[in-house]
Amino acid sequence: MIKYNRVLLKLSGEALAGDKKTGFDEETCIGVAKQVKQLVDDGLQVSIVIGGGNFWRGRTSQTIDRTKADQIGMLATVMNCIYVSEIFRYVGISTEIYTPFQCGSMTKLFSKDSVTSCMKKGGVAFLAGGTGHPYFSTDTATVLRAVELDCDIILAARNIDGVYDSDPKQNPEAKKFDQIPMQKVLDDKLGIIDLSATVLCIENRMPMLLFGLSVDNSIVLAAKGKSNGTIITI
Ligand code: UDP
Secondary structure (H helix, E strand, O other), X not given: OOOOOEEEEEEOHXXXXXXXXXXXXXXXXXXXXXXXXXXXXOOOEEEEEEOOXXXXXXXXXXXXXXXXXXXXXXXXXXXXXXXXXXXXXXXXXXXXXXXXOOEOEOOEEOOHHHHHHHHHOOOEEEEOOOOOOOOOOHHHHHHHHHHHOOOOEEEEEEOOOOOEOOOOOOOOOOOEOOEEEHHHHHHOOOOOOOHHHHHHHHHHOOOEEEEEOOOOOHHHHHHOOXXXXXXXXX
């Protein structure tokens, strides 16, 4: 049984790249699409935000203007959405891509009404281009859109399987939380999501479930409330 009515699924760009860490791992993307198809067929309404870390981050360059660097990052998320949207269509899901700025005929301009209607018809809405503003991240865009679209929860699929009290790559003793309040994530500076996204979650009472994309069937399990990731409560 699916636990939610409407979710915002956040896919980390890096997690979609698989072991290559850049570009896309097609098998991973098809796996994601098949899981989402199962959920949409069962009536779950889904919008998706994809990060851009598999191509470019605004902070990648110390040389060029930050605003321009961030524009490249936002366009990277558009490329990610065009690609993953096509993979979704390949497995039989109807999709639309929305951006907060005009991209000619490649995407539609974001509006709550249009995205809501897409989801209600069983389509998956890809929300590309972040917030449309530099100095933000797709984490912030994710929370903003989840709140705006009245989602029940953010399902964040990452290349790490939950929230730890320290970096498990550095510390083999690191402890994973089953559940943690967003305020503690903020107070302990756990750095799971950026500060502005954390504050938006708290202010708008938006919970998040963080889990590993590489775990078998992880998106389906997350939507059914059976994930072994970390629930970030508010
Ligand atoms: N970005 C931006 N505004 C947004 C969302 C993203 O400027 O609202 C840019 C920023 O340069 C960021 C890149 O797009 O580094 C990729 O987004 P993502 O959230 O994956 O980046 P990260 O948080 O890993 O830097």
